[in-house]
Amino acid sequence: MSGRLYIALLHHPVLDRHRRVITSAVTNADIHDIARSAKTYGVRRSYIVTPIAEQADLVNAIIGHWTRGAGGTLNPARREAMEAVEVAGALEDAVAAIAANESGPVRTVATGARLEGPCISHGRLRELLEAGDSAYVLLFGTGWGLAGELIERSDYRLQPLAGRGPYNHLSVRSAVAVTLDRLAGLKR
Amino acid sequence: MSGRLYIALLHHPVLDRHRRVITSAVTNADIHDIARSAKTYGVRRSYIVTPIAEQADLVNAIIGHWTRGAGGTLNPARREAMEAVEVAGALEDAVAAIAANESGPVRTVATGARLEGPCISHGRLRELLEAGDSAYVLLFGTGWGLAGELIERSDYRLQPLAGRGPYNHLSVRSAVAVTLDRLAGLKR
Numbered sequence: 424m425s426g427r428l429y430i431a432l433l434h435h436p437v438l439d440r441h442r443r444v445i446t447s448a449v450t451n452a453d454i455h456d457i458a459r460s461a462k463t464y465g466v467r468r469s470y471i472v473t474p475i476a477e478q479a480d481l482v483n484a485i486i487g488h489w490t491r492g493a494g495g496t497l498n499p500a501r502r503e504a505m506e507a508v509e510v511a512g513a514l515e516d517a518v519a520a521i522a523a524n525e526s527g528p529v530r531t532v533a534t535g536a537r538l539e540g541p542c543i544s545h546g547r548l549r550e551l552l553e554a555g556d557s558a559y560v561l562l563f564g565t566g567w568g569l570a571g572e573l574i575e576r577s578d579y580r581l582q583p584l585a586g587r588g589p590y591n592h593l594s595v596r597s598a599v600a601v602t603l604d605r606l607a608g609l610k611r
Numbered sequence: 612m613s614g615r616l617y618i619a620l621l622h623h624p625v626l627d628r629h630r631r632v633i634t635s636a637v638t639n640a641d642i643h644d645i646a647r648s649a650k651t652y653g654v655r656r657s658y659i660v661t662p663i664a665e666q667a668d669l670v671n672a673i674i675g676h677w678t679r680g681a682g683g684t685l686n687p688a689r690r691e692a693m694e695a696v697e698v699a700g701a702l703e704d705a706v707a708a709i710a711a712n713e714s715g716p717v718r719t720v721a722t723g724a725r726l727e728g729p730c731i732s733h734g735r736l737r738e739l740l741e742a743g744d745s746a747y748v749l750l751f752g753t754g755w756g757l758a759g760e761l762i763e764r765s766d767y768r769l770q771p772l773a774g775r776g777p778y779n780h781l782s783v784r785s786a787v788a789v790t791l792d793r794l795a796g797l798k799r
Contacts, residue, residue: 425775440686452640456782463774463781498628500780586651586795587613592688593651593788594644600785601792607774 426552427525428606429560430461430469430599431517434478436570447566449478454485456596457563458504464603467558469508470517479510486510514573518560525558532561533577534602535568536591542582545605552606561602563595614740615713616794617748618649618657618787619705622666624758635754637666642673644784645751646692652791655746657696658705667698674698702761706748713746720749721765722790723756724779730770733793740794749790751783 432453435446454471461469471482486505488494495502511517514531522529532548543551552559562569562577574580584601585591593601620641623634642659649657659670674693676682683690699705702719710717720736731739740747750757750765762768772789773779781789 452782452784456785459780459782460785462778463776465775500778503778504780584792586791587653588651590650590688590691592647592692594640594647594784596640596782596784597644597648597788600781600788603774604772604789604792 425549426555427558428466428552429517429521429558430457430466430563431511431514431560432457432469432471432563432565432595432599433514433569433573434471434473434475434565436573437564437566438568438570440567442567444570445566446473446475449473449482450565451485453565453596454482454508455501457599458508459501460600460603462504462507464607466603467507468521470511470520471508472511472514472517474512479512482510514562521558521560528557530557530559530579531577532559532579532581533569533574534561534563534581534583534598535574536583536585536593536598537568538574538580538583540580542580544582545602546608548579548581549606549608561599563599565595613737614743615746616654616740617705617709617746618645618654618751619699619702619748620645620657620659620751620753620783621702621757621761622659622661622663622753624761625752625754626756626758628755630755632758633754634661634663637661637670638753639673641753641784642670642696643689645787646696647689648788648791650692650695652795654791655695656709658699658708659696660699660702660705662700667700670698702750709746709748716745718745718747718767719765720747720767720769721757721762722749722751722769722771722786723762724771724773724781724786725756726762726768726771728768730768732770733790734796736767736769737794737796751787753783
């Protein structure tokens with residue numbers, strides 16, 4: 424990946440099936456898959472965002488198992504991926520941590536299968552990344568997607584992924600992988 | 612997706628970390644994520660391939676929960692995706708089931724992060740799909756990937772996915788999603 428790209432996986436504020444704002448539970452496969460995709464495509468760091476202390480402890484225990492514990496010894500490739508993952512209590516904390524390590528502004532980019540309004544294409548975001556003036560954080564929502572308030576205050580909205588028909592229900596793990604592949608823009 | 616495309620997720624013969632041929636265990640998240648990606652991108656059917664009867668029973672119980680049971684009532688989108696998933700005892704059984712529903716030949720396409728030898732690009736496979744002369748089955752390996760014997764007797768090898776660096780450890784769930792997105796070849 425050219426450019427300075429980060430990921431935030433949000434468990435709050437996100438929607439449930441009735442479009443109510445909730446805090447979702449952390450999923451082990453999300454952490455692993457996002458860590459692996461991020462490392463493969465050159466994302467700088469990924470933040471697992473949850474405001475619940477017990478959930479943050481759980482994520483830290485998982486990361487610790489694969490970075491300092493038995494998992495990392497058994498599977499060095501997984502350790503390498505997990506070393507670039509950490510927990511944040513809120514998106515603002517993740518953005519502050521990124522800003523502390525980067526020069527220039529940090530721009531947030533909301534993603535979602537049902538985003539409306541002005542969206543930027545993957546090609547355009549790739550150009551912005553290559554221009555290098557800002558660091559960018561892709562925001563992915565668990566549950567039924569990011570809450571409206573969070574979309575409203577993000578700097579950009581990324582054009583939704585879509586197949587050829589009306590069905591569009593990728594897992595967040597799959598959406599992360601496809602988004603990074605599109606942003607990498609390699610020859611196909 | 613233009614064309615007649617199928618997926619087979621293989622749990623045997625696949626490799627373990629020491630490159631030994633094993634039978635891997637079924638993973639719940641694989642079934643769900645592949646079902647959702649397949650439905651989103653217009654894959655006709657997906658086959659979860661395992662020679663172990665108890666594992667086949669488990670997969671059938673999961674599929675049943677989401678197609679005929681409480682899961683499908685709660686989440687109709689998941690039901691729709693799961694209705695296009697079934698179990699097969701061996702790749703040959705899956706290919707025979709596909710052949711019974713399709714005219715013309717059924718071509719197998721091996722995938723993997725470390726495939727060597729002559730590979731076809733995603734763009735070329737997209738052209739073959741659009742030409743419509745054959746049905747195609749993408750073969751994905753769990754564990755550390757497809758066993759050599761299976762790669763040897765497949766009709767094609769698909770160019771490995773890769774990011775920009777040497778690290779290339781996507782989950783099979785992520786690899787399925789990215790592969791289908793590349794084959795769909797939609798405007799980015």
